[in-house]
Amino acid sequence: MAPTLVFLEHHEGELQKGSLGVLAKAASLGGEVAGVVLGASEDVAATGGAGSVYLCDDPALAAPLPQPRVDALEALVAQTGAETVLFAASVLASDVAAGLAARLGAGLNWDLTDLRVENGELVGTRPALGDTVVADVTWRGTPRLGLVRSGAFEAAESGGRAHVVAFSATFQDFSSLARLVERTQEVSAGPSIEEAEVIVAGGRGLGRAENFSLCEALAKELGGAVAATRAVVDAGWYPYAAQVGQTGKSVSPRLYIACGISGAIQHKVGMQGSGTIVAINRDANAPIFDFADFGVVGDVEQVVPKLTELVRARRS
Amino acid sequence: MRKRPAGVRPADYAPPFGPSDVVSAPTDPATERIEVGVLIVGGGPGGLACAIRLGQLLEEHPEVAEKLGDVPVAVLEKGKQPGSHLLSGAVVNPRALRRLFAGRLHMEQLPTYGPVHHESVYLLTRNSAFRIPPPPTMRNRGNWVMSVSQLGRFLAEQAEAGGATILPETAAERLLVEHGRVVGVRTGDKGRGRDGAALANFEPGGDIVAKVTVLAEGTQGHLTTAAIDHFGLQGTNPQVWALGVKEIWKVPRPLGRVVHTMGWPLRKSARYGEFGGSFVYPMGKEMVSLGFVVGLEYRDVELSVHDLLQEFKVHPKIQRILAGGERVGWGAKTITEGGFLSLPSRFNAPGLLLVGEGAGLVNVPRLKGIHYAVESGMLAAEAIVRSLQPGETPTRAGALDTYDRALQQSYLWADLREVRNMRQVFDRGFYVGGALASAMTVSKGRLPPQDFPNEPNASAPLLRSGRAASYPPADGRYTFDKLSSVFASGNRTRDDQPSHLRVRRQVPRDVAEMWSWMCPARVYEVGEADGDDTVTVHLTPSNCVQCGAISAKGGRLTPPEGGSGPEYTLA
Numbered sequence: 001m002a003p004t005l006v007f008l009e010h011h012e013g014e015l016q017k018g019s020l021g022v023l024a025k026a027a028s029l030g031g032e033v034a035g036v037v038l039g040a041s042e043d044v045a046a047t048g049g050a051g052s053v054y055l056c057d058d059p060a061l062a063a064p065l066p067q068p069r070v071d072a073l074e075a076l077v078a079q080t081g082a083e084t085v086l087f088a089a090s091v092l093a094s095d096v097a098a099g100l101a102a103r104l105g106a107g108l109n110w111d112l113t114d115l116r117v118e119n120g121e122l123v124g125t126r127p128a129l130g131d132t133v134v135a136d137v138t139w140r141g142t143p144r145l146g147l148v149r150s151g152a153f154e155a156a157e158s159g160g161r162a163h164v165v166a167f168s169a170t171f172q173d174f175s176s177l178a179r180l181v182e183r184t185q186e187v188s189a190g191p192s193i194e195e196a197e198v199i200v201a202g203g204r205g206l207g208r209a210e211n212f213s214l215c216e217a218l219a220k221e222l223g224g225a226v227a228a229t230r231a232v233v234d235a236g237w238y239p240y241a242a243q244v245g246q247t248g249k250s251v252s253p254r255l256y257i258a259c260g261i262s263g264a265i266q267h268k269v270g271m272q273g274s275g276t277i278v279a280i281n282r283d284a285n286a287p288i289f290d291f292a293d294f295g296v297v298g299d300v301e302q303v304v305p306k307l308t309e310l311v312r313a314r315r316s
Numbered sequence: 317m318r319k320r321p322a323g324v325r326p327a328d329y330a331p332p333f334g335p336s337d338v339v340s341a342p343t344d345p346a347t348e349r350i351e352v353g354v355l356i357v358g359g360g361p362g363g364l365a366c367a368i369r370l371g372q373l374l375e376e377h378p379e380v381a382e383k384l385g386d387v388p389v390a391v392l393e394k395g396k397q398p399g400s401h402l403l404s405g406a407v408v409n410p411r412a413l414r415r416l417f418a419g420r421l422h423m424e425q426l427p428t429y430g431p432v433h434h435e436s437v438y439l440l441t442r443n444s445a446f447r448i449p450p451p452p453t454m455r456n457r458g459n460w461v462m463s464v465s466q467l468g469r470f471l472a473e474q475a476e477a478g479g480a481t482i483l484p485e486t487a488a489e490r491l492l493v494e495h496g497r498v499v500g501v502r503t504g505d506k507g508r509g510r511d512g513a514a515l516a517n518f519e520p521g522g523d524i525v526a527k528v529t530v531l532a533e534g535t536q537g538h539l540t541t542a543a544i545d546h547f548g549l550q551g552t553n554p555q556v557w558a559l560g561v562k563e564i565w566k567v568p569r570p571l572g573r574v575v576h577t578m579g580w581p582l583r584k585s586a587r588y589g590e591f592g593g594s595f596v597y598p599m600g601k602e603m604v605s606l607g608f609v610v611g612l613e614y615r616d617v618e619l620s621v622h623d624l625l626q627e628f629k630v631h632p633k634i635q636r637i638l639a640g641g642e643r644v645g646w647g648a649k650t651i652t653e654g655g656f657l658s659l660p661s662r663f664n665a666p667g668l669l670l671v672g673e674g675a676g677l678v679n680v681p682r683l684k685g686i687h688y689a690v691e692s693g694m695l696a697a698e699a700i701v702r703s704l705q706p707g708e709t710p711t712r713a714g715a716l717d718t719y720d721r722a723l724q725q726s727y728l729w730a731d732l733r734e735v736r737n738m739r740q741v742f743d744r745g746f747y748v749g750g751a752l753a754s755a756m757t758v759s760k761g762r763l764p765p766q767d768f769p770n771e772p773n774a775s776a777p778l779l780r781s782g783r784a785a786s787y788p789p790a791d792g793r794y795t796f797d798k799l800s801s802v803f804a805s806g807n808r809t810r811d812d813q814p815s816h817l818r819v820r821r822q823v824p825r826d827v828a829e830m831w832s833w834m835c836p837a838r839v840y841e842v843g844e845a846d847g848d849d850t851v852t853v854h855l856t857p858s859n860c861v862q863c864g865a866i867s868a869k870g871g872r873l874t875p876p877e878g879g880s881g882p883e884y885t886l887a
Contacts, residue, residue: 129885132644132804230811234856240812246803247811247858264799287792 002081003032007073008048009093010040015047017195018088021153023049026086029117034080035162038072039064042164050160054080060171063180066095068171073100075169083142084122086115089150097147109137110147122146150194151252151273191225193242198224199253201244201271202232205260205281206300209237214304215259221311227251229267245270257307260300263288280304321587323615323777324826326870330774331818333872338542342492342499344523352481353384354700355500355526357488357539359393360402361464361686362672363532364471365416365693367391371478373701380704384527389480391472392503392524394487396879399468401862402534403562403647403887404686405595405607407432407459407574408467411727412690427470429461429599434573438633440580445633452757453681453735456574461597463605464686465884485879491539492523493546497711498667500525501539506877510812528700528710530669532693535650536864537674538875547668549660554772555676556658556739557650557868558592561621561836562607563801564599564645564886565638571598575637576683579746581627581786582610586745589613589776594628595683596637599886603644604637611653612773612868613743616783617829622648622836623787626795630788638794646796646804647887648836650864652678652685656736657767663723664716669696677728681735681753688728695722734761740768773868778826784833798838802859806883807837809858809876816880817857819871822850827870834869837861 006023009016026033035048039061060068087093101108114125200219228238246266252273279292356363374381395401438445487504507518575596582590592610608625672689699719703710742749790797831840837859843852861882
């Protein structure tokens with residue numbers, strides 16, 4: 001039977017959590033599932049779970065550019081007869097998925113938040129109308145392409161090494177027209193909010209920009225990252241890169257500590273995939289307490305430093 | 317003259333803004349301009365009817381089509397797609413749509429929720445509802461319930477099938493005028509940061525030049541208002557607006573009739589200047605749309621149409637309709653209300669035509685405007701084709717006058733003339749206004765014979781009466797706060813773009829608080845006191861659903877980056 005392919009994105013020698021989550025989900029649906037790693041070493045590819053991983057390490061794939069990846073995936077779909085290709089949404093994966101859809105004339109469902117098999121058919125779930133309703137989506141034909149919302153699925157723990165199958169592809173002339181000129185990275189102290197296991201987020205209830213240091217201290221103790229709401233990013237208290245919510249990033253850490261955040265739906269949709277949600281807010285009627293697992297009604301200026309102290313004491 | 321009441325006037329705090337901010341000559345070199353035949357600004361019923369009618373006429377007149385080049389008809393739409401920014405009741409008079417699709421489509425083939433069979437009008441008090449006979453202007457037998465955003469998407473498909481090119485996510489930012497003739501528009505830049513600097517995905521706007529430019533921008537048209545000023549086309553009275561906020565509900569029981577209400581929660585005394593009412597329309601068996609509309613001449617600092625709609629929904633009469641239901645959509649938009657006496661003195665200038673609501677073609681007593689938009693769009697198309705006949709050119713002064721004549725000979729002109737004073741008399745309060753309006757109806761507009769003036773909305777002096785005390789708290793089931801409502805509008809505008817709202821940031825507290833209550837999308841927040849009785853105003857422009865209320869009440873809405881704003885689907 002033709003395998004379901006999952007595009008595994010890598011960054012600095014590490015496969016990305018989001019795409020491993022999609023791989024885990026795909027494996028849970030039954031049938032043969034294989035990862036696809038492009039432009040990395042065999043050692044990196046081997047960390048892609050315990051099943052098989054297709055690897056193409058052609059130099060054309062060295063830079064993280066979409067078009068050569070479309071060529072490689074097109075070749076692999078042709079070689080394996082794969083009927084489904086899944087992606088975890090990222091800037092690169094979205095470009096590749098769109099390009100592959102155009103190349104294969106295939107249907108692409110995007111922004112998927114869940115996948116299931118019903119009567120032998122793959123069915124995706126997609127929020128619509130601004131997340132107010134959830135729609136089931138299917139594909140009219142094959143190959144089916146699916147782009148999964150970032151952070152939708154958790155990666156499975158896997159001790160094993162993947163069985164790596166090398167494949168080769170031919171690259172179109174136009175695929176080499178874009179060149180990678182330079183890579184720079186925004187310097188930040190901790191892990192990025194998309195990858196962090198723990199997030200301490202601050203909102204307008206912090207009172208002033210300086211109080212973000214309270215969140216930073218707690219995040220440091222927990223080995224986590226600091227996130228912010230739209231309102232405080234707007235006010236210039238924290239950089240846009242840390243914004244969580246509808247118009248910022250979607251995150252799914254194991255622990256999300258919301259400090260002085262009221263919990264407007266625009267924020268909720270960016271963090272509702274978090275494992276455990278802890279809210280600290282002075283206003284007992286704040287909507288965040290409706291969906292937090294634990295809540296503290298109190299002043300963040302008092303509660304957060306105490307919490308930081310407790311964590312520090314417990315750790316030492 | 318009646319004595320002017322005291323109170324701060326928002327008009328006195330208008331930001332510096334004038335037609336010269338919007339009207340300019342082309343700046344791109346001639347070789348880089350995009351050339352189209354007819355350029356239509358706005359993918360609503362007016363602009364799209366114009367595009368569809370042009371497609372029909374160009375098929376009959378290939379020699380005219382030839383003159384218009386490779387892209388004979390282009391429609392600019394600032395929303396993500398046609399319909400994204402369209403919001404209305406809407407009970408539509410089918411007359412103009414029937415003419416548009418004569419011999420091609422029946423009303424049954426359009427996206428509608430069927431014709432109106434039953435209707436009731438109520439006068440509300442806090443706890444009761446008195447059924448009254450519908451005033452003749454509010455009878456809706458034979459009209460059809462529609463979603464205007466669905467209609468927009470349908471008309472866009474029809475226009476494209478007829479050869480029009482639709483350019484969504486494209487804001488028309490400037491009107492290009494050269495030697496007294498309109499030659500096209502300049503589109504807005506995309507990908508600028510909050511401080512205006514170009515981001516990585518920056519795309520500059522460009523000059524689009526055309527033989528004729530049709531402004532079909534709807535309420536508070538950015539270029540339309542500037543064109544009226546630039547060419548001196550102001551009407552007898554200043555233009556005025558109302559603000560409507562509406563919701564779509566899934567309901568367990570079909571409504572089966574069109575409902576309008578007057579009275580509560582608005583106050584009837586002339587002192588408050590609260591003119592408006594509600595509508596509840598069935599959308600098939602499973603949905604209703606309901607909304608509340610208030611004229612923007614209101615005076616109370618704490619008046620919030622969004623919160624009045626929430627208050628209206630807890631009335632027992634309305635609760636019976638909504639019980640067990642679920643809100644599935646929300647939106648807000650202004651409605652042009654000046655009527656006949658606020659119409660521009662002319663509807664064309666060399667190379668330019670004004671159609672639809674942007675040109676003021678709305679019948680307030682009848683609560684109708686969509687059929688006028690469609691009709692005027694078609695008449696504009698017909699005038700354009702006449703102006704492209706051999707020996708004529710649309711940029712010659714007077715070449716498009718046949719459009720004005722066609723409007724004046726059309727039924728919409730007679731309709732509007734008959735009710736020309738009806739809106740103004742409600743500044744005398746609900747009962748006196750109602751009595752005068754009845755006299756006008758009975759006499760078909762002949763009594764009283766004179767024309768009544770009005771004042772710009774922003775000139776109404778503000779007052780305070782503790783109005784907000786009666787607004788219900790949001791329970792998340794039947795009543796909602798503004799932020800969750802903005803979410804339900806589908807708005808996911810990029811935050812880090814330059815502000816598209818022109819308002820003064822230091823204003824008297826009354827003005828700042830009035831904006832914060834008025835805005836249904838919570839764009840304006842009252843900041844810290846600034847000495848001398850003024851406060852700082854904080855803005856969250858990405859919440860904006862582009863309703864246009866701010867332009868009527870002392871500020872100015874301009875189009876943000878194309879593709880921003882709400883994503884209405886059922887509105």
